[in-house]
Amino acid sequence: MILPVVMAGGSGTRLWPLSRGNYPKQFLTLSGKQTMLQNTLSRLTGLAHSPVMLVCNEEHRFIAAEQVRQLGVEHSGMFLEPVGRNTAPAIALAAFKAVEKGTDPLLLVLAADHIIDDIEAFQRSVNQAAKLAKQDKLVTFGIVGNKPETGYGYIKRGEQFQTGFVVNSFVEKPDASTAKEYIASGDYYWNSGMFLFKASRYLNELKTYRPDIYDACEKAMQVQNNDLDFIRVDKAAFETCPDESIDYAVMEHTKDAVVVAMDAGWSDVGGFSALWEVSSQDENGNVFTGDVKAIDTKNTLVFGEDKLVATVGVEDLVIVNTKDALLVAHKDKSQHVKAIVQQLKDEQRSEAKLHREVYRPWGKYDSVDSGERFQVKRITVKPGAKLSVQMHHHRAEHWIVVSGTAKxxxxxxxxxxxxxxxxxxxxxxxxxLENPGKVNLELIEVQSGSYLGEDDIVRFEDRYGRVK
Known part of the structure; x- marks a missing residue:
């Protein structure tokens, strides 16, 4: 049986300001009506598999859980990484969990932030790969490229092996001329970062080539704590684990790597130019989201969150307007947005990590206004939800109910x-604060005091496991 393992970590810095540290791109709705995580789970429908296992980090756990709940899919647990250690350790945690009860499923490792247009082609490739994985092969999926892309790594195929090819080598991101040669040769695929193999086979290869990663993850799994749907492992043990990708740790060393071709309209949406390419464009090549008015505008992506955005006489731009940040970039330079994020991190600015609107397990809040000794928030509490029993040392609060009833x-x-x-x-x-009703509770909170930071919260009771 196939056990899908969805990797829902990552920060998505190249899609800032849509994507932030506390709300990265896998939780955004970038195409269609579902988020990228939900799309990843939905494309498994019709594929014979056991309940999905998710791997995400501590800060994103309630966002991931809520999006899975909205979709109504069954899952087998959500691993919470104490710290980010890349894909090789994350997959190891899932593999150790999978073999705990003597089973040995095929792990279908998927990223939560990819777009795949042709679900039938995706599932066809997975089923082909499953036949090879049952023969102890470690399968990676190679995307049939339609252009000389310099933003992806490549896989060079060797001799044919049944429905796939032996992996000749993994190649780093090439320059433009080299990428053209790769595509023209027909022997190279884009590296998708998706895999399929037996759980035990992966662990054996990891132990052979990276025993340090294997040992750290094995020790971390010896102490497991279940919290609601979440699975926590030993933090101290996991922190000793090296930061390494599965490509470097295992796939580049194993003698049993096989690549299966996938031609399914795949994109990792690694930046705004990629988002523009995979989105539906109008007759002028524009992609508009939100309230947008345009005159003499071509090949431009505009995202307007809460106000009118107007463009006149522009071409090949990316314009992203959120409640607290505005990005204007040339489409060909949009990959460099991550440099802006790094500047914000260096200056310890909240915009690198937080949206003005912040999601919590009980609902969300929007920081409407703030000053030296005051802050105004609009708070939404879901039906039946309750904020923690808490107190503050430095601020008082006024709550004004706009709609619903508050307990x-x-x-x-x-x-x-x-x-x-x-x-x-x-x-x-x-x-x-609790919402005892059947509809959302909306209220305005006015905070006043000498310090208004979120860390001035002393919790006494909490439904969501946030009290140590």
């Missing part, structure tokens, strides 16, 4: 607050 605890008293009513929470008061 409010302040120290030892409870009360219901309905539309157009408000309540005041003094500094150091122990308080909680």
């Amino acid at each position: 409010v605890q302040i120290d030892d008293t409870e009360q219901f607050v309905t539309e157009n009513e408000s309540v005041y929470i003094p500094i150091t008061a122990v308080h909680a």
Whole structure:
């Protein structure tokens, strides 16, 4: 049986400001009506497989869980990496878990942030690869390239092996002229970063070629803590694990690497130019999302989140307007957006990591306005959800209910607050907010005090495992 393992980590810095550290591209809706993670899970429908296993990091766990819940698909757990250590260790955790009960499934390793247009072709390649993986081959999927792409690594195929080819070599990202030679030869595929192999076979090869990674992951798996749908491993042990990709750790060394061709309209959406290419374009080559008005505009991507964006006489641009940031870039230079993100990180600016709108397991909040001693948020609490029982040392809060009904605890008293009513929470008061209704609770929160940071929260009780 095939066990899909979906890798949902990564930061997607080349799609900033849409993608942020705390809300990266795999959780965004970039094509169609589903997020990239949801699209990845949906394309497994019709493929014989056991419940999906996800691997993500601690900060994204509630976003991933909510998107899986919305889709209504069954899963076998979500591994939470204590720290990012690249793909080789992440896959090792999944493989160790898969063989725990004496089973040895085929692991179908997928990234959560890829676009694949032709699902039938995707599944056809997976089924072909499964026959090879059952013969102890480690299969990688090579994308049939339609242009000399310099943004991808390549796989050179060797002699044919049944429905695939022996891997001759893995090649780093080439320059333009070399990429043209690769495509013209017909012997090279784009490296998709998708794999299929037996769990035990991967672990054996990892132990052979990278025993340091194997040992660290084996020790980390010896201490497992289940928290809701999440699986945590020993942090100290996992932190000792080297940071390494599966290509470098295993695939470039194993004698049993096989590549299966996939021609399925694949893209890893590695930047805005790639997003423009895979999106539906109008007669002028434009891709517009949101409220956009354009005159004499060609081959331009515009994303407007909350206000009108107008363009006049421009060509080959990327314009992304979010609630707290505006990006204007030439389409051919959009790969360099990650340099802007690095500047923001160096300056410790919140825009590198956070959107103005932040998602939480109970709902979300939007930071509408702020000043030296105040902050205004619009808060949405899902039906039946409850914020943690908490207190603040440095700020007081006013809550004004816009719609719905709030159940409010302040120290030892409870009360219901309905539309157009408000309540005041003094500094150091122990308080909680709950939505007892069947519709979203919307309220305006006004914070005032000497310090308004999110780290001024002392939690006493929490439904979502955030109390140590």
